[in-house]
Amino acid sequence: MKNIVIFGAPGSGKGTQSEKIVEKYHFAHISTGDVLRAEIAKGSELGKTASDYIEKGQLIPDSLMTDILASVYDSLKDAPGCIFDGFPRTIPQADSLSQLLEERNEKIDAMIELDVPEEELMARLIARGKTSGRSDDNEETIKKRLEVYHNQTSPLMEWFEKAGKRHTVVGTGELDRIFADICQVIDNL
Ligand code: AP5
Ligand code: MG
Numbered sequence: 001m002k003n004i005v006i007f008g009a010p011g012s013g014k015g016t017q018s019e020k021i022v023e024k025y026h027f028a029h030i031s032t033g034d035v036l037r038a039e040i041a042k043g044s045e046l047g048k049t050a051s052d053y054i055e056k057g058q059l060i061p062d063s064l065m066t067d068i069l070a071s072v073y074d075s076l077k078d079a080p081g082c083i084f085d086g087f088p089r090t091i092p093q094a095d096s097l098s099q100l101l102e103e104r105n106e107k108i109d110a111m112i113e114l115d116v117p118e119e120e121l122m123a124r125l126i127a128r129g130k131t132s133g134r135s136d137d138n139e140e141t142i143k144k145r146l147e148v149y150h151n152q153t154s155p156l157m158e159w160f161e162k163a164g165k166r167h168t169v170v171g172t173g174e175l176d177r178i179f180a181d182i183c184q185v186i187d188n189l
Helices: 014-027 031-041 045-057 062-075 091-103 120-134 139-153 156-162 175-187
Strands: 002-007 027-032 083-086 110-115 168-172
Touching: 002 014, 002 156, 014 027, 014 062, 014 175, 027 031, 027 045, 027 062, 031 045, 045 110, 045 139, 062 091, 062 139, 091 156, 110 139, 110 156, 110 175, 120 139, 168 175
Parallel strands: 002 083, 002 110, 027 083, 110 168
Antiparallel strands: none
């Protein structure tokens, strides 16, 4: 099974490109943001805890997130690969993911980073906020999410670089061109 981390700032296109990967390669897709939003919609205890963090643009605590990730991963059946979208987001989460995969005789095969300038991220998310209904797609929370990304998540680029797994794709322009660049990475694994 190929384990691929799709990495990038809020609004960089992780969800959009993951859908295209799923369609072409039939990989499973774990978006931790989607998992949390589904729990909020259900009104579960986990959803109640998560919504406070999400509305403020903050990260859910690592230990909680890692438990959720492990249970979703273990529920996957017979997929030829898995895309991790929105996880890991901190160094401890990356260490946990490596360990979780190692315990299952698996490994992270690649991290694919979508590189998009900050002004474009802001514009995309403000535009999406008009229709998305996401509680975190408003200007104030978007700014906080971008700040959290810079402080807590972007140091992971170096973590993946050191592991020899970082692949950077230009994340602006035509969706199909971006996707072709992603496919090139996947096909060479
Ligand atoms: P999450 O749901 O992961 O949100 P995010 O990382 O902020 O990213 P988005 O989903 O907003 O953007 P995306 O990169 O998927 O881009 P998209 O394809 O939608 O996390 C939400 C929250 O949950 C976090 O803030 C945190 O609180 C919590 N959380 C989640 N995971 C966690 C974890 N591991 N640990 C702790 N907390 C966690 O595209 C964005 C827009 O741009 C769309 O409108 C799209 O149509 C458009 N677009 C895409 N590509 C292009 C293009 N090439 N050109 C023009 N427009 C484009
Ligand atoms: Mg997303």
